[in-house]
Every structure is written in C-alpha cells, then in structure tokens.
Amino acid sequence: MSPPFPDPEEEFTIETRFSPSALAVVYEGSCLDLLQCMPSEAARLVVTSPPYNIGKAYERRIELDAYLEQQSRVIEECHRVLAPGGSICWQVGNYVDRGEIVPLDTVLYPIFRSLGLKMRNRIVWHFEHGLHCTNRLSGRYETICWFTKGDEYIFDVDPIRIPQKYPGKKHFKGPKAGEYSGNPLGKNPGDVWPIPNVKNNHVEKTDHPCQFPVELIERLVLSMSEPGDLVFDPFLGAGTSVIAAIRHGRRGVGAETDPSYVQIARERIMLEARGELKTRPMGRPIYDPIDAGRSLTVNPYFDRKTGQGKLAMERRKTS
Numbered sequence: 001m002s003p004p005f006p007d008p009e010e011e012f013t014i015e016t017r018f019s020p021s022a023l024a025v026v027y028e029g030s031c032l033d034l035l036q037c038m039p040s041e042a043a044r045l046v047v048t049s050p051p052y053n054i055g056k057a058y059e060r061r062i063e064l065d066a067y068l069e070q071q072s073r074v075i076e077e078c079h080r081v082l083a084p085g086g087s088i089c090w091q092v093g094n095y096v097d098r099g100e101i102v103p104l105d106t107v108l109y110p111i112f113r114s115l116g117l118k119m120r121n122r123i124v125w126h127f128e129h130g131l132h133c134t135n136r137l138s139g140r141y142e143t144i145c146w147f148t149k150g151d152e153y154i155f156d157v158d159p160i161r162i163p164q165k166y167p168g169k170k171h172f173k174g175p176k177a178g179e180y181s182g183n184p185l186g187k188n189p190g191d192v193w194p195i196p197n198v199k200n201n202h203v204e205k206t207d208h209p210c211q212f213p214v215e216l217i218e219r220l221v222l223s224m225s226e227p228g229d230l231v232f233d234p235f236l237g238a239g240t241s242v243i244a245a246i247r248h249g250r251r252g253v254g255a256e257t258d259p260s261y262v263q264i265a266r267e268r269i270m271l272e273a274r275g276e277l278k279t280r281p282m283g284r285p286i287y288d289p290i291d292a293g294r295s296l297t298v299n300p301y302f303d304r305k306t307g308q309g310k311l312a313m314e315r316r317k318t319s
C-alpha cells in the first residue's frame with residue numbers, strides 16, 4: 001500500500017462516501033450501509049467502541065440478545081473488510097441491567113471466535129474518572145479485545161514502548177555483567193494501560209459523551225498498522241480513530257449516525273490535518289501533584305496519628 005500523503009501541498013479533504021484512495025472518510029449514516037460499499041480485505045485495522053446498550057443519548061436500549069444480534073451483523077462485515085494479517089480492536093465496558101453487570105467482552109467473544117478471529121490480548125484500559133457507585137465498586141476500567149485475522153499479523157511494539165522503571169539497571173553476573181539489562185528503546189507497555197478518559201477537564205473534551213482519548217488509539221494504530229494502511233471505525237463518534245490514523249500517515253474511514261457528532265468529527269479531523277488539534281500527548285505522566293496545586297493535594301480528612309481517613313474511622317466506631 002502506498003503512503004497516503006504523496007503531495008504535502010495538496011488540500012486536505014474529508015470524503016463523505018467510501019473511496020479507496022481517500023485519506024479521510026466520514027460517512028453520515030449506519031455503518032452497515034457504509035460497509036456495503038467497502039471492498040473485502042480493504043482495512044488493516046478495525047478499531048471501535050460500539051454503543052453499550054445502556055441508554056446513552058445516542059442509543060435506544062434493547063434486549064441484550066437483540067443487541068448481540070446487531071453487533072454480530074456489524075462484526076461479520078468488519079471481518080469481511082479486514083485484510084489477512086489485520087486486527088480488530090473492539091473496546092467495550094459493561095451492560096448494566098437493574099444493578100447487574102454483564103461485561104460485554106464476555107458475551108461478544110464467541111462472535112469473534114466463530115469467525116475464526118484469534119484473540120491476542122484483552123487490554124485493560126484503566127482510568128480514574130466515572131460514575132460513583134454505591135451498591136458496587138465504581139468501575140474504573142474497560143477492555144479492548146484485540147483479535148487478528150490469521151496467525152501472521154502486523155504487530156510492532158517499538159513505536160509504543162514506554163520508559164523502563166529502572167533504566168539504569170545492569171546485569172550483575174553472567175556474560176553480560178555490567179551491561180544495561182533493559183531494552184534501550186523502552187519496555188513493552190503490557191496489557192494494562194492507564195490512560196485518562198475524556199471527562200470535563202480533558203483537553204480533548206467535546207460534546208460527545210464518551211469519546212476515546214486520541215493517545216489510546218494512537219497506540220493501536222502505531223503497533224497494528226503501517227503507513228498507508230486503512231483504519232476503519234464503524235462507530236466513529238467524535239472522529240478519534242480517523243484523527244489517530246491520519247496523524248500517523250494512515251488513511252481513516254468511519255461511520256456515524258448522529259449528524260451533530262459527524263459535525264464534531266469533521267471539525268476535529270480538519271484541525272488535525274492542519275496540525276492544530278489539541279490533544280494529550282502520548283507518554284505524558286498521568287498525574288503530577290505539583291501541577292495539580294497544593295490545595296488539591298492536601299487531604300482535609302486525613303488523621304496524621306492513625307494514618308487513616310477520619311470520617312471512615314468515625315463511621316466504623318459508630319457502626
């Protein structure tokens with residue numbers, strides 16, 4: 001596949017229909033309609049976060065079985081358009097019914113498996129912000145189910161390595177004694193990714209209620225596709241997957257049913273193409289107490305003598 005940006009002087013445009021040579025496509029309508037126009041084996045990476053059927057503004061809640069049936073139709077079509085050696089990354093959380101949770105990856109897994117796709121990782125995306133639950137522990141992770149089409153697949157960990165914990169550590173015995181023991185390029189980031197989710201104070205926040213942070217998708221794009229490849233997102237939302245794709249010289253295609261999100265996606269993609277989109281950079285540490293300001297880092301409820309939260313101690317005494 002040829003690199004997508006042959007002429008830097010060429011004006012960047014976002015197509016509204018699928019075209020094999022387009023750098024960016026944002027289709028307004030159902031992903032199944034867009035998929036019908038896409039040739040088999042066109043995409044190297046399918047990455048998405050589908051509706052979770054939990055009654056968000058953009059979805060109509062239906063029975064779980066009906067939801068799985070709908071998902072199955074989309075996944076089958078995504079499998080058709082996926083090139084051999086390509087990857088599907090399906091990012092999901094929980095379906096919740098009257099307080100009972102159903103982790104969606106557990107019920108979606110058989111659909112991928114029935115198509116012959118092979119799971120390579122179940123990446124845990126950990127974040128700090130979300131609903132505060134009272135009858136169960138607050139949910140602070142979701143998963144990205146990574147499947148490949150075939151055993152020979154594109155994967156390069158180098159562009160997504162993270163700093164070593166002990167970069168100065170050396171072998172202390174054996175033939176390599178005295179040499180640094182870690183990979184100088186950094187370490188494999190593992191399958192638990194602490195990356196802030198996009199809530200109100202996040203630099204990327206738009207009116208979309210649950211957009212991906214760009215850095216999350218950059219990791220997938222960089223490790224699972226090559227320059228010029230096509231990255232497809234059937235549930236595009238605010239356009240994040242296309243942004244991550246074009247940022248790294250890939251082509252991006254996505255569908256979105258809600259016209260207001262289509263508008264947001266288009267604006268963000270154009271900003272990205274001009275190099276003006278503000279995003280949280282890959283690799284920035286999650287939390288810096290100095291940046292947070294002292295007033296936010298001193299705990300007013302902390303008892304220095306016991307090392308415990310005062311309120312929790314009082315509650316334990318009275319109960």
Ligand SMILES: C[S@@+](CC[C@H](N)C(=O)[O-])C[C@H]1O[C@@H](n2cnc3c(N)ncnc32)[C@H](O)[C@@H]1O
Nearest residue numbers: 030031058211212235236237238240255256257
């Ligand atoms: C969880 S959000 C995806 C957010 C996205 N990852 C982002 O970074 O903004 C799911 C999106 O799918 C859209 N959607 C729902 N059904 C759809 C369909 N059949 N085809 C395309 N988009 C759909 C919803 O409007 C919603 O914006």
